[in-house]
Amino acid sequence: MSRVTGEYDTITTTGEAVRAFVPYPLPPRDPPLALDGRVAALLVEANARLRELELAGDLVPSIEWFVYAFVRKEAILSAQIEGTQATLMDLLNIEASSEAPVDADVEEVCGYLSAVGYAWDQVARDDGLPISTRLLSETHRRLLSGARGAFKQPGEVRRSQNWIGGTRPGNAAFVPPPPHRLPELLSEFERAIHDESDLPPLVRVALLHVQFETLHPYLDGNGRLGRLLITLLLRHWGLLTRPLLYLSLYLKRHRGEYYRRLSAVREQGDWEGWLCFFLEGVALIAAETVDTARALHAVVETSRQRLLHHEDATVLSLRLFELLPKNPLLSVSRAMTLLGCSRPAAAKALDVLEAAEIMLPRDDHRRGRVLMFEEYLSYLRQDTELEPAPQTQPQMTQAPM
Numbered sequence: 001m002s003r004v005t006g007e008y009d010t011i012t013t014t015g016e017a018v019r020a021f022v023p024y025p026l027p028p029r030d031p032p033l034a035l036d037g038r039v040a041a042l043l044v045e046a047n048a049r050l051r052e053l054e055l056a057g058d059l060v061p062s063i064e065w066f067v068y069a070f071v072r073k074e075a076i077l078s079a080q081i082e083g084t085q086a087t088l089m090d091l092l093n094i095e096a097s098s099e100a101p102v103d104a105d106v107e108e109v110c111g112y113l114s115a116v117g118y119a120w121d122q123v124a125r126d127d128g129l130p131i132s133t134r135l136l137s138e139t140h141r142r143l144l145s146g147a148r149g150a151f152k153q154p155g156e157v158r159r160s161q162n163w164i165g166g167t168r169p170g171n172a173a174f175v176p177p178p179p180h181r182l183p184e185l186l187s188e189f190e191r192a193i194h195d196e197s198d199l200p201p202l203v204r205v206a207l208l209h210v211q212f213e214t215l216h217p218y219l220d221g222n223g224r225l226g227r228l229l230i231t232l233l234l235r236h237w238g239l240l241t242r243p244l245l246y247l248s249l250y251l252k253r254h255r256g257e258y259y260r261r262l263s264a265v266r267e268q269g270d271w272e273g274w275l276c277f278f279l280e281g282v283a284l285i286a287a288e289t290v291d292t293a294r295a296l297h298a299v300v301e302t303s304r305q306r307l308l309h310h311e312d313a314t315v316l317s318l319r320l321f322e323l324l325p326k327n328p329l330l331s332v333s334r335a336m337t338l339l340g341c342s343r344p345a346a347a348k349a350l351d352v353l354e355a356a357e358i359m360l361p362r363d364d365h366r367r368g369r370v371l372m373f374e375e376y377l378s379y380l381r382q383d384t385e386l387e388p389a390p391q392t393q394p395q396m397t398q399a400p401m
């Protein structure tokens with residue numbers, strides 16, 4: 001399969017002539033998308049698994065736990081794709097301490113949480129912003145609200161040329177469109193979201209993610225924002241009404257292939273290859289997400305039973321237990337605030353949870369006494385720990401010229 005998906009604009013930067021890629025508007029044509037064979041089978045599978053995830057969300061009594069947990073998991077994984085060194089435990093530790101993050105990587109992940117909270121609310125509300133450049137820029141502003149993002153024009157579409165891979169545009173793997181083309185390209189992008197289309201919604205989500213990465217409209221954060229866009233579009237088309245799918249796990253596991261397939265769309269017009277990759281990931285991760293939700297649910301059930309049958313159980317300890325899924329790490333002060341009780345009463349409630357072997361002391365004693373809902377966390381943090389130090393630096397290099 002080969003098709004042309006855009007044209008090149010020759011730009012001159014620092015005396016060098018460089019070809020910047022300007023994609024054609026969606027949907028793909030000449031030839032149109034081939035939605036048969038393997039793509040068709042994967043589409044059925046991905047839709048079915050998403051539907052199961054949606055239904056699993058309807059069945060569990062405390063869906064907000066899973067939203068809390070899986071949004072954080074996605075936040076960490078999406079940031080890790082481009083080399084952020086924060087882990088889920090780093091994030092939860094910061095949230096448990098209610099202090100401002102000092103680590104720039106953790107701060108970035110907190111920016112993601114604020115961005116997804118904002119954007120989700122807008123899309124879910126009747127009077128919220130539609131999915132548009134304006135919404136994306138407002139989301140971007142929150143995403144890059146930390147100290148590191150301050151130099152990357154948070155909330156603003158870029159006004160300078162950027163590039164991907166390489167030390168300058170001249171030796172880059174990919175040079176996105178010149179900035180003066182972005183207003184027109186972003187309007188086309190909005191139209192591709194809101195115009196009528198015969199394509200299945202999940203296919204449109206897949207196409208729009210690639211198109212967004214190809215436009216690379218911001219100086220930084222395009223990967224994270226483009227993956228957040230997937231979540232928003234799933235909601236927009238009613239495929240998943242809660243942000244439960246942590247697709248970044250798949251994209252992180254297959255990062256090399258993810259990047260190669262993005263390039264193959266631009267270079268060979270291989271939209272079908274990207275679709276297969278994307279749909280396979282959606283099916284796989286949706287199924288994994290259902291399994292994780294079941295496992296977490298079971299841990300809560302068995303732990304609750306253990307507590308109810310424990311001789312020391314008190315009303316306050318039971319109340320605290322019900323708060324654990326959204327507070328899987330707890331200090332005495334935090335327990336005090338949550339329960340609205342005295343320090344000794346909060347400490348006692350925590351002691352009971354420890355005696356029932358539900359909460360274990362965090363191994364790091366330097367930062368004061370904190371207990372963790374260990375069995376729950378052991379499921380949640382799967383695949384969110386850091387791998388051994390990478391051999392190479394993250395692939396991205398981009399700077400205003």
Ligand SMILES: Nc1ncnc2c1ncn2[C@@H]1O[C@H](COP(=O)(O)OP(=O)(O)O)[C@@H](O)[C@H]1O
Nearest residue numbers: 082174213214220221222223224259262263396
């Ligand atoms: N060859 C490529 N073509 C298009 N997009 C790419 C390519 N390689 C990587 N990307 C996208 O660019 C993102 C990185 O861009 P960047 O603006 O630094 O985002 P972030 O700061 O969120 O990581 C990657 O996560 C990926 O989505």
Ligand SMILES: [Mg+2]
Nearest residue numbers: 082220221396
């Ligand atoms: Mg970046």
